[in-house]
Amino acid sequence: MTRLFLALLAILTLVPVLARAQTADAPFQSDRIVVTVQGQGPDVILIPGLASTSEVWRRTADRLDDRYRVHLVSIRGFGDIAPAGNAQGAVIGPTANEVRRYVADRRLDRPAVVGHSLGGLVALRMAADGGDRIGRVMVVDAAPFFPALISPGATVGDVEPLARIAYQALTFLGDEALRMQGTAIGDQLGGASDSLFNSVGWQGGDRRTLAQGLYEVMTTDLRARLPTVRAPVTVVYGWSPDDASPRARVDRLFRDSYRNLPRPARFEPIEGAEHMVMIDQPARFMAALNRFLQ
Incomplete structure (x- = not known):
């Protein structure tokens, strides 16, 4: 009887451990994102x-995985990944919810x-x-309301008609139409269009998902949500000392964009970088990332 009791106790003790191991080893199932993991x-x-897919982070991940466990997210519908759940409806909100579910599941x-x-x-x-649940956040060339980087007084109402045009152009004419119209649309907002439209790292994808994603990038305004962010925030962005460059004035615009955070953000301007900071200036970006992760 004693042996049977001990055997049952051992089994009951192992069940939660085995369940956790199976959860950690089983692929995460999602119709919104794909996640791969490397390092410890x-x-x-x-x-x-x-x-873009997680490939834009490949060099960064390879430089981190000797010290960190890196979770590389790809959003379905971008690149050659089938859109699945992103074939309809919103993209940003459901993706955020799904990555948070991944954090809880893992x-x-x-x-x-x-x-x-x-x-x-x-x-x-x-x-x-x-x-x-989130330890810290780094946003790379992103603002809580992107059009404010182009025209500080812009509102969602101002931008929405332009966003609708971009949506339709991308849906019906394809990727090349977006590249051709990007500068024109950016100029209507006051210049600096590279912060919204940049073909470097553009891997294409499902037209509807891309169009919806672009529409949301142009019309999402999270400034009122910043006071609820408890995690420390670091903001990294391309910058230029050349007064002739639109990047010369983004420092002030980024700082103004994040002023509603409960604790001041840390700002890391990367000289010589444009929108794809981690590709344009990989060494400087890694230095900023290492400071962020310390």
């Missing part, structure tokens, strides 16, 4: 921007979340909704 250590989540302990462009909006949304 504290958790870092990397989220790409519009029309039992990640206050991970660092790094998001580029649209991925930066996802990261901010996660932090605003996630409370203490």
Whole structure:
């Protein structure tokens, strides 16, 4: 009887351990995102921007995975990944919810979340909704309201008609139409169009998903949500000392954009970078990322 009791006790003790192991080993099932993992250590989540997959983070992940466990997110419908659940409806909000579900499912302990462009909006949304579950956030060339980087007084109402035009152009005419119209639309908002339209790293994808993602990048305004962000925030962006460059004035615009955070953000301007900061200036970006993760 004693042996039977001990055997049952051992089995009952092992069941939760085995369940956790199976959860950790089983692929995460999602119709919104695809996640791959490499390395061991504290958790870092990397989220790409519009029309990009996790490949834009490959060099960064390879430089981190000897010290960190890196979770590379791809958003379905970008690149060659089938859109699945992103074939209809919103993109940014459901993606943020799904990455937060991933954090809970994998039992990640206050991970660092790094998001580029649209991925930066996802990261901010996660932090605003996630409370203490998110350890820290880095947004890379992203603002809580992107048009404010182009025209500080712009409102969602001002931008929405232009966003609708961009949506229709991308839906009906394809990627090349977006590249051709990007500068013109940006000029209507006051210049600096590279912060919204940049073909470097553009991997294409499902037209409807891309069009919806672009529409949301142009019309999402998270400034009122910033006071609910508990995690410390670092903002990284391309900058130029050349007064002739639109990037010369973004420092003030980024700082104004994040003034509603409960604790001041840390700002990391990267000289010589444009929108794809981690590709344009990889060494300087890695230095900023290492400071963020310390």
